[in-house]
Amino acid sequence: MSGKTNDRIRALNVPQRVKVELDAEGLPKTAGEITVEAVLETWRIDDEWWRQPISRRCFDGVLEGGRHVVLFEDLTTGEWWIQKP
Amino acid sequence: MARKSYLTSDSAACCWIPQFALRSETARRPELVSHPVALIAPDDTRRVWQLSSLARRAGVKPGMTVSQAIGVCPALKLCEPDPVHYDGEFSRLLAALSPVSPVIEPAELGRGFVGTDGLEGIYGTPEKIVEEIKCGVRNAECGIEAALRIGWGKGKFVSWVAASRAKPGQAIIVRPGEEGKFLASQPISVLPLDLDTHRRLRQLGLKTLGALAALPEEAVASQFGATGRRLWLLAAGRVSEPVVGRVAPEPIVAALAFFSPVAGRELLEMALDRLIERALKDPRRIGWRVQAVRACAGLEQGASWLAAVTLKEPTADRDRIAAPLKTQLERSPPAGAVERLVVEFTAFVPGTEELQLFARDATSAARAARRHALQGAAREIKLRVKRSFLYHIIEVQPWSRLPERRYALIDYEP
Numbered sequence: 144m145s146g147k148t149n150d151r152i153r154a155l156n157v158p159q160r161v162k163v164e165l166d167a168e169g170l171p172k173t174a175g176e177i178t179v180e181a182v183l184e185t186w187r188i189d190d191e192w193w194r195q196p197i198s199r200r201c202f203d204g205v206l207e208g209g210r211h212v213v214l215f216e217d218l219t220t221g222e223w224w225i226q227k228p
Numbered sequence: 229m230a231r232k233s234y235l236t237s238d239s240a241a242c243c244w245i246p247q248f249a250l251r252s253e254t255a256r257r258p259e260l261v262s263h264p265v266a267l268i269a270p271d272d273t274r275r276v277w278q279l280s281s282l283a284r285r286a287g288v289k290p291g292m293t294v295s296q297a298i299g300v301c302p303a304l305k306l307c308e309p310d311p312v313h314y315d316g317e318f319s320r321l322l323a324a325l326s327p328v329s330p331v332i333e334p335a336e337l338g339r340g341f342v343g344t345d346g347l348e349g350i351y352g353t354p355e356k357i358v359e360e361i362k363c364g365v366r367n368a369e370c371g372i373e374a375a376l377r378i379g380w381g382k383g384k385f386v387s388w389v390a391a392s393r394a395k396p397g398q399a400i401i402v403r404p405g406e407e408g409k410f411l412a413s414q415p416i417s418v419l420p421l422d423l424d425t426h427r428r429l430r431q432l433g434l435k436t437l438g439a440l441a442a443l444p445e446e447a448v449a450s451q452f453g454a455t456g457r458r459l460w461l462l463a464a465g466r467v468s469e470p471v472v473g474r475v476a477p478e479p480i481v482a483a484l485a486f487f488s489p490v491a492g493r494e495l496l497e498m499a500l501d502r503l504i505e506r507a508l509k510d511p512r513r514i515g516w517r518v519q520a521v522r523a524c525a526g527l528e529q530g531a532s533w534l535a536a537v538t539l540k541e542p543t544a545d546r547d548r549i550a551a552p553l554k555t556q557l558e559r560s561p562p563a564g565a566v567e568r569l570v571v572e573f574t575a576f577v578p579g580t581e582e583l584q585l586f587a588r589d590a591t592s593a594a595r596a597a598r599r600h601a602l603q604g605a606a607r608e609i610k611l612r613v614k615r616s617f618l619y620h621i622i623e624v625q626p627w628s629r630l631p632e633r634r635y636a637l638i639d640y641e642p
Binding site: 152153154155156157158188190194197213226227228 | 484485486487488489499528565619621622624629630631632633634635636637638
């Protein structure tokens with residue numbers, strides 16, 4: 144009797160890479176090809192310094208058409224990402 | 229799938245490698261050998277467990293807190309325990325002995341018995357049987373065979389006492405008829421005693437098995453009860469427990485990899501439930517109840533965690549199987565965040581089907597009907613798209629500041 148069942152937990156709301164243009168104040172102006180109509184809030188996350196350090200500059204934004212998203216810059220790589228709030 | 233214990237042997241060879249866990253650790257990390265080393269206790273990460281001779285010489289004692297141990301020996305190298313590795317090494321060692329004898333009985337980590345009845349016809353004298361056993365252990369290539377001590381004699385107790393008196397790499401053979409003489413000179417500490425009984429025996433001036441066996445059996449039994457009678461019988465060499473070989477169970481294994489290391493007990497408990505459910509659904513489990521289960525976790529930075537349970541009442545009920553594992557999870561949690569969790573059913577007894585045939589009441593009957601309908605729908609989806617796309621959404625770390633850590637999908641099979 145031998146059997147092995149492998150299971151996996153899949154993360155939900157995994158961030159997606161996105162190209163972001165910034166305005167003169169350093170706030171996101173476009174995400175991909177879509178205009179960022181409003182930036183509602185900004186904050187910073189620094190976490191898990193003991194493991195794989197996470198350092199993000201986050202923007203709570205509303206895209207053209209009304210979609211509510213979080214845009215963040217990974218401060219360790221300089222890459223931009225988008226995900227649901 | 230035979231799971232009965234039916235192979236026994238009156239004559240036994242006890243194979244013992246003291247400090248098995250520490251030796252396994254230093255065998256895979258040879259750079260530790262020249263340092264004082266302490267292995268942290270798997271069930272209490274604040275205390276040290278097994279110690280190298282250099283650490284002992286420096287004054288460190290088993291059971292000391294980590295801070296006390298470092299205070300006594302600042303150069304002490306502390307090692308996180310990796311019980312899964314030690315268990316695997318020990319299983320490998322036992323497996324390497326199976327060509328020597330079909331009767332193998334593990335006793336504890338680093339100690340096992342080999343049944344030797346009938347081996348004289350194959351290998352010859354006890355000395356030659358012992359050589360075969362040593363050869364089998366060498367074949368396991370655990371890197372710690374030099375520490376092996378072997379005791380040969382009638383029954384498990386005599387062979388264990390002989391192994392405990394043997395020097396590393398050597399064997400003591402107690403020939404038939406010499407058991408009483410051999411045991412008489414042994415200290416009472418070789419008996420399976422609790423601390424209180426040991427203290428009382430010492431207070432009575434009893435230091436050797438011979439002194440204990442010289443007392444009338446009834447007098448010992450009246451002082452110490454049934455335990456005393458058993459101790460007297462062992463000391464006098466009047467009982468001989470055979471080695472009982474067990475057909476090695478082929479386990480059912482279910483594993484789960486986390487997308488980020490998990491430290492929260494709630495999620496680990498939920499994952500245990502999920503894995504037990506998975507393993508219970510294995511078609512090879514049907515008709516059998518689970519008797520022994522173990523949960524292993526791979527931790528960050530290479531350490532591991534292990535909980536093994538033998539159920540008093542074998543069962544096929546998820547919650548009953550999970551309960552003792554969860555208790556161990558609470559009492560001695562993993563020393564770090566868990567990257568991978570595995571549940572293994574390692575022993576079974578024949579099941580009873582009548583309990584599963586009828587739902588006990590209308591509510592559970594309705595629930596069973598809904599589940600049946602769901603199973604039918606899930607099967608149909610799987611037939612059409614070749615795999616199941618049904619998932620549960622589960623809370624992982626709903627408080628996390630990282631949105632992708634809050635919820636996750638897990639395969640759903642109704």
